[in-house]
Amino acid sequence: MNSYPLQGLRFKATCMAALIFMFLLAAIPLFPGFFGRVESALYDQRIRLAGPISGSENIVLLDIDDASLRELGKWPWDRSIHAKGVETLSRCEADLIVYDIVFHGDGSANGDDSLVKAVGDSGRVILPAGFSLHYEPEIIPIELNGIQPAIDKSILKTPIPDLPETPQADRSFLPLPRLANQAYKLGHISAAPDEDGVLRRVPLAIGINGQPFPSIGLEAAIHMLEISTVRWTSGYFLLEGKGHPICIPVDESGSMAVNFSGGWGDGFTHLSFADVIVASGDPEAESELKQLISGKTVIIGQTSSGSTDIGPTAVSSAEPLATIHSNAINTILRQSFIYSAPLWANILAATAITGAICLLGFRFGPRRFVLATALLISLYIAANILLFISTGAVLNLSGIIYCSMSIFLVVLGLKSLLLFAENEARRIEREKLQVQLDAAGKIQSHFWPQTPDLGTGDKIFAYSSPALFVGGDLYDIIPLEDDSWIIYLADVSGKGLPAALVMASTWTQIRSSSAHHKTPDKLLAAVNRNLYPFLVRDSNFVTVLMLRYFPQSGLMQWVNGGHMKPLIIGKDGPREISGMTCMPLGVFDEAEYKMEETVLEPGESCIMMSDGVTEAEDSEKQLLGEKRVIDALLKAKSDFKGEALAETVRKWRNDIEQNDDTTIVEIRRKQN
DSSP: OOOHHHHHHHHHHHHHHHHHHHHHHHHHHHOHHHHHHHHHHHHHHHHHHHOOOOOOTTEEEEEEOHHHHHHHOSSSOOHHHHHHHHHHHHHTTBSEEEEOSOOOSOOOHHHHHHHHHHHHHHOOEEEEEEEEEEEOSSOOOOOOTTOHHHHHHHSOSSOOOOOTTOEEEEEEEOOOHHHHTTSSEEEEOOOOOOTTSOBOEEESEEEETTEEEEBHHHHHHHHHTTEEEEEEETTEEEEEESSSOEEEEOOTTSEEEOOOSSSTTSSSEEEEHHHHHHHTTOHHHHHHHHHHHBTSEEEEEEOSTTOSOEEOBSSOSSEETHHHHHHHHHHHHHTOOBEEOOHHHHHHHHHHHHHHHHHHHHHSOHHHHHHHHHHHHHHHHHHHHHHHHHHOEEOOOHHHHHHHHHHHHHHHHHHHHHHHHHHHHHHHHHHHHHHHHHHHHHHHHTTSOOOOOOBTTBEEEEEEEOSSSSOSEEEEEEEOTTSOEEEEEEEESSOHHHHHHHHHHHHHHHHHHTTTOOSHHHHHHHHHHHHHHHHHTTTOOEEEEEEEEETTTTEEEEEEESOOOOEEEETTEEEEOOOOEEOOBTSOTTOOOOOEEEEOOTTOEEEEEOHHHHTOBOTTOOBOHHHHHHHHHHHOOSSOHHHHHHHHHHHHHTTSOOOSOEEEEEEEOOOO
16 A cells, blocks of 8 residues: 555644644633633532531621511611620620621611610621722722721731732722721622622732722631731732741632532521520520620621522522621631642643543544543543542643543544545555456466366366455366376465465466376476475465376376365265375475376266365354265266255355365266
8 A cells, every 4th residue: 555645644634633723722712701611610510529618616607587587677777786786796705796797878876876886895896898899900099988097907917919900999888987997897898709600709808099908708817816917929818827827829819719618507507696686685595695606706697588698609509698708717717728720730731631632542543542532531520629629729620621622523533534544545455456356366267277078978077266366276177198188176275365376386387297297196296396495485285186087998097195085976976086195295395196096987977176165164164074065966966966066065155255265176977
């Protein structure tokens, strides 16, 4: 097969595949929203597979739930109710009270006064401030409407790093100034949902007039961990204080991925706000409440039905957003951080997997390549999930799988194209070879002579069928000057084209030597000497049954060179001619051949055959065998018994592939 056109095709196809792959890779930056949403969905699945982290025993959620509204009236309540709740929690020695409700604007005079006093007397209340965010490095001036003192005491003593997407406060939703200034600290509650609207992370700090303002979650964690120093640098927040330093990984905007302790109602102790109000002033009830909240951080949030403070998270399609802040605090306390793997790790993973897929493409055929690639991608997904569960590292999944599938489809297409081209080339070569083999078979048939009248009415029948296009069986009928005939059947070891070439050489040698040697013994000895150097080189040999037939008398002079013995078919049925079996041609260069004589009586036939007759196989690989051969000859109705035997062989094979060359030659002496 000419490889040069295929080499050119391989080069062109490889170049085209590389271009297609580069085009597919270019789709990633062109459709960032699509890949971002897919990666976010896969992120949520990893969160759920990893399972919830344990909730801190030092966090208690105080829910303004449906039971609270039934007990205390519809929302919004007079702020005196909140004042009563703060006072009760303070008496029960709550370490920190964190509100997720912005007390914006004025309420009733009595309610505002009582809440301002309660917050100031407590000295442990963190109040929220709401801001809309813009992600840009420039400082956006914002009016703080009288709460500057409260903002100042909450500002982190660290500069805002030079980030490409610094979250800057824009419009504000602020608490009542005189209330805010009485609070222990303020913190923002600005959560930043991803493009699909799901809350997965919170900005630990935002820029307010160029200064870093913490979230209520970070503010609460700083208090609970007794942190004295906070440093915000690109990629992490460093908290230093009483214990070991804590390094919180954040993204390019300073947002921390929240690790959840489960859905709403899981992970933390939950109390109803109504229980606190009911317990207020009751020593026994307050004692029981104290056992639940003493020394703990209490987070108060709106959780009742119909509340607008509800949204989707990584673990739930809808839950109160107070869970974001409580889980953010818990993530820091537990130090169960989730962080994105560095860019080089994603590039390394993508390179390793796509490279492995390319190697698999070169190593396996299409079917195994598909299975191996599916296994490889499955192993990467499993390793990705295990890495996340064990370390919290988020290695890209959607982009790498996309790259892997892209290179897989490109390599599979390339392999299919090349396989098609190679199959086409082979088909063309097979067609060329078929033409040559057909020609070889036609040429070989010219070696088989016509079946002449042997004189005195004696007849001869011959049949030969190669197993392949050409074969190694050979017969010939050579007239001699004294009206006798050299008739032989030879069988070359092997079959197909190699055997046919040996057959042609044997035919030539016998034809040429018969002009000088008339008796079978001398003729075979001469042929063996001439063929031996040629046959022994490749360990070939030729069995041959040769006889000289005299039609006038029926005398047969014969030599058996390792072949099947001939059969005489007379009035008493088939019988085997006894005699010496000599060496096949090509075994010994000086082999001697003993000639035997027998007489073919009038009406008798002499049948010579190759072993392809007795060893003919049927569909169940059963051999025809000598017994069935004898039975076929006994049942034969035609004049030529060999013709009936040939038909028996054809029926026995029943159109299955022929396993060996088959040749039959019959001499039939005329009946007197």
